[in-house]
Amino acid sequence: MTAIETARPTAPRIVIVGAGPAGIRAAETLVKAGLRPVVVDEGARAGGQIYRRPPAGFQRSAEQLYGSEAGKARSLHDLFDRMAATGALEHVAQSSVLAVGGGGKDAGLHVLTPDGRRVLPCDRLILATGATDRLAPLPGWQAPGVYSLGAAQIALKAQGVALGRRIVLAGSGPLLTLVAVQLRKAGADIAAVLDTAPLTRQAAALPALLARPVFALRGMMMRARLGRLYRSGVTLQEIETDENGPVAIRWTSAAGRVQRSECDMVGLGWHLRAETQLAGLAGCRFEYSELWSQWLPQADRMGRVADGVYLAGDGLRILGADGAEIAGRLAATACLQDLGLAAPDPAADLQRLARMERFATGIARAFPWPAAQVQALPDATVICRCEGVTAGHLRQTAAYGGAEANRVKSLGRIGMGRCQGRFCQIAAAELIAGQAGCKPAEIGRLRDQAPVRPAPVGAWVQDAPP
Template identity: 35%
Template sequence: MIRDIRSAADLAPAYDLVVVGAGPAGLSAAIEASTHGLAVLLADENEAPGGQIYRSVERASDADLARMGPDYAAGRMLIGRFRRADLSYARRATVWNVGPADEETGDGAHALEVGISLGGIARPIAAHRVILATGALERPLPFPGWTMPGVMAAGAAQILMKSSGLVPSGRTILAGTGPLLYLLASQLLRAGVSVTAVVDTTPVGNWRLALPHLLSFATSPYALKGLRLLFEVHRRTRVIRGVTALEAVGSGKFGALRVHRGIKSMHIEGDLLLLHQGIAPNLNLTLAAGCDYGWDERLAAFRPAVDGRGASSVAGVSIAGDAAGIVGAVASAHQGELAGLTAARDLNRLDQGAYERRRNQLAQKLARALKGRTFIENRFRPGKSFRVPGDDGTIVCRCEEITAGKLREVAALGVPGPNQMKAFTRCGMGPCQGRLCGLTAVELLAQCRGVAPGEVGYYRLRPPIKPVTLYELAALPHTEAAIVAVAGFVERAADGAQDAKHGSQQ
């Protein structure tokens, strides 16, 4: 049975393996590693395991399972295996740093240190290996009016539906691209929501890129599921394809969506607009850990550099699941298993022969799960006009309300990258730390400079990658180096403490 860690005081000072994220990849990595005798800690910021794809599946009713579909219900089996595993589980925990172990406080045996906050207290945890399974983020879809009340991300609507059973009550419009757009539409329709229209912004020209991979897709598990999904949505609501531009309008709040198809346009009234333009790897913790990354043109996003086992460029740090590249729930689980297995092999918990046999089994399962992904990536690749807003008045950075026009002004000054753009405009400096604006800002700057996004690079991310309070930091162990950093030198800090003590006695 798992050990449920509720307080930072209950955390061990060191683990063989720390897994970050309790989605399909993280759960599978933790289970696999624990079966080989590793001391495993799985840390996740949510209340219950499952990640976004299996959110709240343990307490879902039969009606919820029927509405969300069989892929969602499959999460119960995985979480059941996790509940029976011999490992430690820290829920509602914030992992804000992964890096080399501190030479002063480390035990010399563990190469890595993980910064975790739990129950309002921060702790550094030593680890031999770390697996980052932080999943993906919804890609922004910036266009005029996308920040007004009544417009929200489709993923946020799905979270409300899974965690609280809340669904929209008014006329709902979905806009964007990707399989998840149609999946959410079907789930809302089954829940009785009035879905006025599904507005598909997928570029028509994507078919030319996807067709060479059609046969592989047709023989994959995705084909039949996709056809059923499309048929259901088309049968029950209006689907508008070939859309080239969008504009949300309303007096103080969303009231209608203006849809452009070339020179033609239409006006669709509604009460709620849900946006989705695919997902991209969640890189913040990966980049803060120092892992190498690069631009994936087919994905139109940055992704970390990993080998076939999930190992990153940082020794001891592996990345699995959608955090390493969008692969879906089933493939994410197999990548997690492979990363957990490799951690056990690296720590000498199984011999090479047993490792090779198990690895070959997982590699075959992973190859089957990945079949058809190339077609999907090419078919639903977001159009450039929806990734980089042409209208200068469109807000790119929601936290700081920075427009595309302001970013273009700064780009014209010759800034070499997004970090300098951040210094000039504060774009990416808000609470989301670039999660919502990063890809848009990078592609906009690359467009202005006439270079590929890979040449521009991404934001330079430093820990903590999540907000940490002063109270939590004060709870960290006070090392000699920390005292010197604040007081100047240890003796002076000790003298100050003595002076304070004497002063309180007088």
């Protein structure tokens, strides 16, 4: 038995963390089997990041918010709302899971709710925690007015605002193009869209991308709408700033010409980074993926990772929203199988999953992590924005303490801040490996620690009312 398992009542207590596409489909599968899961989510309303819902009374339509995905978004929203309204599931909204495990009265999930900390007993745990932006630092990125692509998209979907008057978006991956098109459609002034991935890499990945031809064609059409704003194969040099934030971004074109794009906001993002802290606390094993340049949890095809623990969605395999729905059904199906209950036949979903994985492999190859750009960062570049750790300090710490991630963390404070390494760990691994002359996989992974989200001290002193 794992730390999250406690004495089981008549019906198994199943908790799903995350109410995005994976969490919603997992809940649907369990409800159809006659179970009543608990769904914990940080949002006020279900939908996740890709189908994030604005506040009630917001005037923009689903078509304006989600474009061609409006029908899928409505379907998932309506499905979850029906299940919650009829009591088929318990929705614990605006709440963060801080820790997994414990003993005695503290056995279960420790959840920070608007009313305080709550401990949820749990026999089975499905983690559908999704992903966050994968960020590569560059000089000036710590300034106000520099955001992740995901943050820019959240502001647009949740509040209908652009975060700047003249915007440069930089990085690589499908989200770069999508956010640019969404902002332009909303009337924002986009100065440039700078992609570090060369066109040759993107073209070479086309056979794998054709595993989902409609999706690939849609991406090409969005790219075409950007016209000359889009530049591929660039090398980012520096975000120029003043006391108010960005004033311009300097970059080198694929042809080697130095360029300067004036702006007052910069959005950065290199595809996605799996959100894995809770998976680590729940006992999951990890392996370094050279393809994705990050540590990913290991699971079977259905999402099983440990006794009573299942993963679904981008927190396991970075497959996007459609793949997350499939993975959510599979994880719930695995849970039902392990409980000895009637479960859907997973064969069709496993076939769909294989196609999604071929496409995702193409995405990873087409839009690679800019390792060389990160390793060449000047010493003065801030790597950990929470703690103000620079590239030079990180290199010195690695040279002094040895090329092991947790040792460098303890000596140099990298990853000790508010985000716990979510935004600096991948870049830090590149710099440590570069200093030591080894591969990022050889320096190890930062250990997961509770609480995985910032929490007030009072949350550990006084529990929420029952």
